[in-house]
Amino acid sequence: MFSKAHYPDILMPEDLDLYLADGWFRWGQSIFTTSFLSFNSQFYRAIWLRVVLSDFNDDKTYKKLSRLNNSFRVEVQKASITPEKEELFQLYKKGITFKVSESLEALLFGTDQKRIYDTHEVCIYDNEKLIACGFFDMGKDSAAGINSFYNHEYKKYSPGKYIIYSKMMYCKNLGLQYFYPGYFAPGYSAFNYKLDIGRTALEYLDTASEQWLHINTFDSVTGSVSEMREKLSNLAEHLNAADIDARLLTYRYFDANLVADFNGYNLFDYPMFIYCLEFVPEIINPVIVYDFRDQHYHLIRNMSVGMADKIEDHSTEYSAHLMKPRQVIFSSDNPEMMANMIASAFRRDVKAESTKLKA
Incomplete structure (x- = not known):
């Protein structure tokens, strides 16, 4: 099958690791995988990505972003949905062209009352003003980035990329093996930014061989x-x-x-x-x-x-x-x-x- 969804009542950290290694991703309080996507009535392949954290170091991009954002405060903690974050998310939606969830509540929980994920957040503050936020789920040896959103007035600081790097550095410092940023879709540029984050340590899941291979070996034609x-x-x-x-x-x-x-x-x-x-x-x-x-x-x-x-x-x-x-x-x-x-x-x-x- 090219697409599947599971609805577990409990998801242990080691189980999340296995799902992620097979190219699955969180959807509310469920988890799914797919090989194909549709945007604007056009089909695209979903290519799943992961960063090998042991091979990921402070690359030039991260160092540049760190200098650019050094006047801001970064906090990493257990995730929570607050009116402040919801307001920022709604503001962020107005400045993007692709479709996202109607709210953070819908994004993380959907209509379920259960809570099967160990979700953390990265928050970036300009003094006391929240300017960017991003959620990620923790497994035993890996983590998955869920989303990142920010105030578009701060776009020149590349807060979206900086949040993802911050998630990865946090996970690396904890000794985790992999960070999964989701998928990109060849031919659909909205997700191409993921290909520049931790590039030297970036892998993709080759569906035919069921192997994770370095992104530099990716063939955009085969399997497209x-x-x-x-x-x-x-x-x-x-x-x-x-x-x-x-x-x-x-x-x-x-x-x-x-x-x-x-x-x-x-x-x-x-x-x-x-x-x-x-x-x-x-x-x-x-x-x-x-x-x-x-x-x-x-x-x-x-x-x-x-x-x-x-x-x-x-x-x-x-x-x-x-x-x-x-x-x-x-x-x-x-x-x-x-x-x-x-x-x-x-x-x-x-x-x-x-x-x-x-x-």
């Missing part, structure tokens, strides 16, 4: 959404050449596994696929996906978990059914072989239907 689209478009050309009407569609419900009401359903979660059989609203025909993890095409039969109230035959998006995988019918790393198999099956179906009509 653009590669998936290119592979499927290539297959569509082979299918069209075989007189099979193949359509490359995006899938509206690709992240439905992250919805609490669907917890444990293990729904179909590819962001795009090829639909090459007749579109009949009441029927779910098999679809073809490309999986960058094994570099294979897969013909998948799905079942319907729910049907849209109003079904439209969209030219670029599929939203008729919320789907759950039932069976992988055929797999191949060769688009021509996959197209030939589909074409042969299609011709058999046409011949069978013709024979039935003649009878």
Whole structure:
């Protein structure tokens, strides 16, 4: 599965370490992982990051930020939500272009009454004025940065970066092994700032190998959404050449596994696929996906978990059914072989239907 969410009642520090090492992240009082994101109706890969704290030292950026912010007071303590922090968070939201939680309360706790995380905060003060704040969760040997926000009037001091560095230095001094700043999304610049923080000690989770590798080895093409689209478009050309009407569609419900009401359903979660059989609203025909993890095409039969109230035959998006995988019918790393198999099956179906009509 590309996306999952868990809702534990208790989360021990060592359990948080294991989740983080597998590319999971806090969401309210739950925890989730995903390989794909959608911003402004565009798909992006989620690439999970971590800093190896033993390899992280006072780099040039941190030294520069320390000098720039040396007139401010930094405090690290157990996290709490106060009217002052909530006001600062709302002020911060007005100066950004990407979407964040409606409040700190919603960000950290959602609608849950339980408290499963050991959350700390870094606060930066200009005399007695709170100008920046950031939260992070403590595990046994690692910590995860949750968010950072600040007064935009102090932007020239780079308070967002300075808070993250402050979190990392605090964790390093405690002897922790890793700090996880979340993910970045290649092609979506809002998260690129994370790539410049502790760069010499920065690693990313390679989903295919399930290994953490140094960020300098990252390939922005392999495993990307653009590669998936290119592979499927290539297959569509082979299918069209075989007189099979193949359509490359995006899938509206690709992240439905992250919805609490669907917890444990293990729904179909590819962001795009090829639909090459007749579109009949009441029927779910098999679809073809490309999986960058094994570099294979897969013909998948799905079942319907729910049907849209109003079904439209969209030219670029599929939203008729919320789907759950039932069976992988055929797999191949060769688009021509996959197209030939589909074409042969299609011709058999046409011949069978013709024979039935003649009878």
